Amino acid sequence: MSDIIDKIIEERLKRHGRIFVNKEILLPDYIPETLPHREREIRKLVEILVVGLKGERPSNILIYGLTGTGKTAVTKFVLKKLMEKAPSLGARIKYAYVNTRKVDTTYRVLASIARSLGLRIPLSGIAISEIYTRYIQALENWGGLHIIALDEIDYYVKRHGDDLLYKLVRINEDLENAKVAIIGITNDINFVDTLDPRVRSSLGEEEIVFSPYDAEQLFDILWERAQKAFVPGAVSEKIVRYCAGLAAREHGDARRALDLLRVAGEIAERQGANKVEIKHVIQASREIEYGRIYQAVSTLPLHAKLVLNAIIYLVKTKGSGTTGEIYSKYKEIAMSYGYDPLTQRRVSEIINELDMLGLATALVVNRGRYGKTKIVKIPRELLTIMEEALGET
DNA sequence: CTTCCACCGGAAGTACCGGTAA
DNA sequence: TTACCGGTACTTCCGGTGGAAG
Numbered sequence: 475m476s477d478i479i480d481k482i483i484e485e486r487l488k489r490h491g492r493i494f495v496n497k498e499i500l501l502p503d504y505i506p507e508t509l510p511h512r513e514r515e516i517r518k519l520v521e522i523l524v525v526g527l528k529g530e531r532p533s534n535i536l537i538y539g540l541t542g543t544g545k546t547a548v549t550k551f552v553l554k555k556l557m558e559k560a561p562s563l564g565a566r567i568k569y570a571y572v573n574t575r576k577v578d579t580t581y582r583v584l585a586s587i588a589r590s591l592g593l594r595i596p597l598s599g600i601a602i603s604e605i606y607t608r609y610i611q612a613l614e615n616w617g618g619l620h621i622i623a624l625d626e627i628d629y630y631v632k633r634h635g636d637d638l639l640y641k642l643v644r645i646n647e648d649l650e651n652a653k654v655a656i657i658g659i660t661n662d663i664n665f666v667d668t669l670d671p672r673v674r675s676s677l678g679e680e681e682i683v684f685s686p687y688d689a690e691q692l693f694d695i696l697w698e699r700a701q702k703a704f705v706p707g708a709v710s711e712k713i714v715r716y717c718a719g720l721a722a723r724e725h726g727d728a729r730r731a732l733d734l735l736r737v738a739g740e741i742a743e744r745q746g747a748n749k750v751e752i753k754h755v756i757q758a759s760r761e762i763e764y765g766r767i768y769q770a771v772s773t774l775p776l777h778a779k780l781v782l783n784a785i786i787y788l789v790k791t792k793g794s795g796t797t798g799e800i801y802s803k804y805k806e807i808a809m810s811y812g813y814d815p816l817t818q819r820r821v822s823e824i825i826n827e828l829d830m831l832g833l834a835t836a837l838v839v840n841r842g843r844y845g846k847t848k849i850v851k852i853p854r855e856l857l858t859i860m861e862e863a864l865g866e867t
Numbered sequence: 868c869t870t871c872c873a874c875c876g877g878a879a880g881t882a883c884c885g886g887t888a889a
Numbered sequence: 890t891t892a893c894c895g896g897t898a899c900t901t902c903c904g905g906t907g908g909a910a911g
């Protein structure tokens with residue numbers, strides 16, 4: 475038994491190094507030392523924040539740009555550099571970085587901000603206003619500049635409104651000694667229109683727009699990282715160019731491109747090849763999509779799975795389904811397993827949730843005399859993956 | 868021009884859970 | 890122990906709606 479394990483480990487270790495030197499460089503949370511094609515954005519961000527080193531409060535900043543355009547990387551990069559400079563200039567600066575898509579409740583966002591000042595905040599149990607007062611207290615005692623970077627705030631605001639933002643944007647009014655500056659990062663350009671005008675004007679004191687990378691720029695980014703991540707000769711320029719091209723078609727998303735390259739490398743490694751080839755990239759692209767769907771479907775709550783089952787049935791038999799059709803099929807399925815069906819109101823919401831996860835497309839349509847409903851579809855090629863993922867329960 | 872379908876989706880409320888504080 | 894907090898996962902209620910049919 476342990477022989478087998480030893481053998482696998484040994485084999486893996488022996489193979490290690492044929493493809494990758496340092497795979498971490500291709501992971502999404504790696505911050506490289508240089509960010510090609512983002513010099514303009516970096517300069518602008520630094521120019522705004524640099525006054526913090528002189529003890530002034532920088533303007534609040536709103537950063538726009540589609541996913542994978544380097545917003546997060548640039549922000550983290552600049553903040554990190556600023557922190558390195560601060561002590562030698564005698565400036566007191568700390569920052570909080572919160573991804574409000576991962577940390578997605580008011581309590582946890584505020585807790586995470588407070589913790590970045592060194593406060594100990596429990597996972598739950600205390601009042602939000604209590605965290606706020608403790609945070610203010612800690613800020614005052616410390617008396618420096620706190621920069622709060624809120625990533626993907628559009629996501630947070632859509633779910634919880636802009637009350638927290640309103641509070642944070644005006645926090646300086648409650649402060650004597652300390653200062654707070656806010657950086658809001660969003661993928662959704664229209665998001666600002668949904669904000670309270672006061673929040674909008676305050677948060678948008680400065681704005682920075684990140685445009686998508688084109689294939690050429692993506693190539694530069696990938697190529698630079700590939701040099702460090704791979705064993706020399708393991709990836710050719712042609713392969714990197716191919717990855718860049720695929721990702722450029724998907725709105726210039728650098729994260730996608732890096733994922734693609736990394737997974738292609740992993741596949742090549744698994745197959746014992748000593749260089750990455752086009753077929754590995756093609757397989758990687760399929761594996762990433764498959765993994766995403768499988769992961770999403772298998773972690774779905776029970777009733778969402780039942781609803782998805784109902785949708786799959788309807789897509790198979792007639793191509794698409796309306797809310798009403800899905801609901802009656804869902805009810806039938808639920809009863810057959812002995813579960814109490816949820817209300818149609820809730821199922822309608824679950825359909826929206828499936829849509830947001832990218833597992834189905836729900837389009838609200840008006841069919842005149844025949845009412846208003848959602849038409850729900852699933853791309854055919856996803857059906858088998860979903861059935862596999864659902865089949866295990 | 869009006870009707871009316873088949874839902875949409877906001878608002879408010881309930882039950883429960885894991886947690887804190889005193 | 891008890892009172893309270895916020896988050897989740899729902900339910901109940903209900904006003905709202907675009908456009909084909911009449």
